[in-house]
Amino acid sequence: MQTLSDESRRFLEDLTLYLLASGKNEQATQDIVTELEDHLQEAEADGKSVAAITGDSPAAYIQSIASEMTTDYRESVWLLLQILAGVFSFLLFQDLLDGPLSYSLYFLVGFTVLISSLLIVLSRCLRYSATHTSSKRPILLFGLSTGVIFLLLMGLFLTDPQITSPTIHFSWLTSSIVGLSAFLLIGYSAYRAKTWVLPLGLLAYLLPQFFLRYQLNWSALSAVGVGYVCATVLMTALFFYETTSKKTNQT
Amino acid sequence: MSSTQMLKGILDGCLLALIAEEEVYGYELATKLAAHGFADVSEGTIYPLLMRMQKLGWIEATQRVSPSGPKRKYYTVTPDGREELAAFTTRWQQLAASVQHILKEDS
Numbered sequence: 001m002q003t004l005s006d007e008s009r010r011f012l013e014d015l016t017l018y019l020l021a022s023g024k025n026e027q028a029t030q031d032i033v034t035e036l037e038d039h040l041q042e043a044e045a046d047g048k049s050v051a052a053i054t055g056d057s058p059a060a061y062i063q064s065i066a067s068e069m070t071t072d073y074r075e076s077v078w079l080l081l082q083i084l085a086g087v088f089s090f091l092l093f094q095d096l097l098d099g100p101l102s103y104s105l106y107f108l109v110g111f112t113v114l115i116s117s118l119l120i121v122l123s124r125c126l127r128y129s130a131t132h133t134s135s136k137r138p139i140l141l142f143g144l145s146t147g148v149i150f151l152l153l154m155g156l157f158l159t160d161p162q163i164t165s166p167t168i169h170f171s172w173l174t175s176s177i178v179g180l181s182a183f184l185l186i187g188y189s190a191y192r193a194k195t196w197v198l199p200l201g202l203l204a205y206l207l208p209q210f211f212l213r214y215q216l217n218w219s220a221l222s223a224v225g226v227g228y229v230c231a232t233v234l235m236t237a238l239f240f241y242e243t244t245s246k247k248t249n250q251t
Numbered sequence: 252m253s254s255t256q257m258l259k260g261i262l263d264g265c266l267l268a269l270i271a272e273e274e275v276y277g278y279e280l281a282t283k284l285a286a287h288g289f290a291d292v293s294e295g296t297i298y299p300l301l302m303r304m305q306k307l308g309w310i311e312a313t314q315r316v317s318p319s320g321p322k323r324k325y326y327t328v329t330p331d332g333r334e335e336l337a338a339f340t341t342r343w344q345q346l347a348a349s350v351q352h353i354l355k356e357d358s
Contacts, residue, residue, distance in 0.1 A: 032302070035298065036295070036298065038276075038277070038278065038321055038323060039277050039278045039281070039294070042278040043278065043294065048294075052293060053293060053294045053295040055293035055295065055296070061293075061295055064299045068299045068302040068303050068306070069302065
């Protein structure tokens with residue numbers, strides 16, 4: 001099979017990014033992208049350019065495709081929940097190292113709202129960057145809004161002890177049950193998504209901390225630092241390893 | 252008004268008529284449309300329309316390996332689509348006759 005021009009390839013990538021960031025069904029997205037890829041291949045063989053297919057504005061064309069596809073809210077909510085659970089699990093297991101769990105309503109609501117808005121901002125920026133390829137604005141906007149959200153998250157952590165709101169305290173037993181269910185949930189979603197980045201990253205974050213704090217009597221803060229570095233290195237390495245092995249599988 | 256704008260409501264019916272002739276895949280359909288004189292319609296325009304017609308149940312798609320290799324989506328018209336095509340044909344003939352009538356009166 002002959003290869004596509006860079007222009008066509010970029011158009012297909014932008015289309016995929018836009019549709020997925022708009023919460024369209026993954027299978028339906030794959031279907032239309034494959035169909036257009038097939039079309040572009042034949043069109044290029046006949047000496048036509050991508051503009052002959054998309055018309056004057058690729059961005060408008062991408063939007064016209066998106067408007068014909070139904071938004072898969074169930075899949076979006078499921079994805080949002082998975083990411084929330086993934087982010088929360090780091091916090092949960094970190095707290096488990098310090099003792100039984102306890103969360104205030106203020107913290108839980110604030111945390112959910114902030115992480116959700118972070119994901120919504122990310123999806124908006126991805127959509128914008130797919131239809132405005134040469135523009136630096138989405139990167140700037142994303143950087144700015146993530147900065148603000150991180151500041152708010154820090155504020156949430158700092159103000160949590162001061163603000164009184166209904167608080168759930170867990171016993172050791174229920175804490176362990178919560179921890180175990182979280183771990184099973186992570187395992188299950190990793191199995192479904194066929195990526196082991198999160199559970200292995202979580203282990204790389206927790207095991208060194210456990211060892212440093214309870215065997216070598218390190219302080220909690222320096223142990224967190226080491227755990228953080230281990231997890232970041234391992235997750236980045238795993239991410240690149242999985243991406244390249246997926247690519248080799250495809251070709 | 253450009254012919255692209257005039258075409259908007261008519262293109263659905265034209266695609267339906269072409270698919271009703273024989274089952275086709277996307278690129279083939281675009282080529283046929285161009286061969287019938289719709290050369291300035293950009294080829295990609297057909298895909299959002301095909302998606303809509305599929306949702307409406309007028310056409311159906313089946314994935315099949317094509318003679319040249321890759322798997323392709325072939326489109327066929329459903330019974331509902333045939334009914335719609337018949338209705339479109341009547342609507343178009345009435346419209347074309349009325350427009351023709353007015354234009355003749357003017358000249």
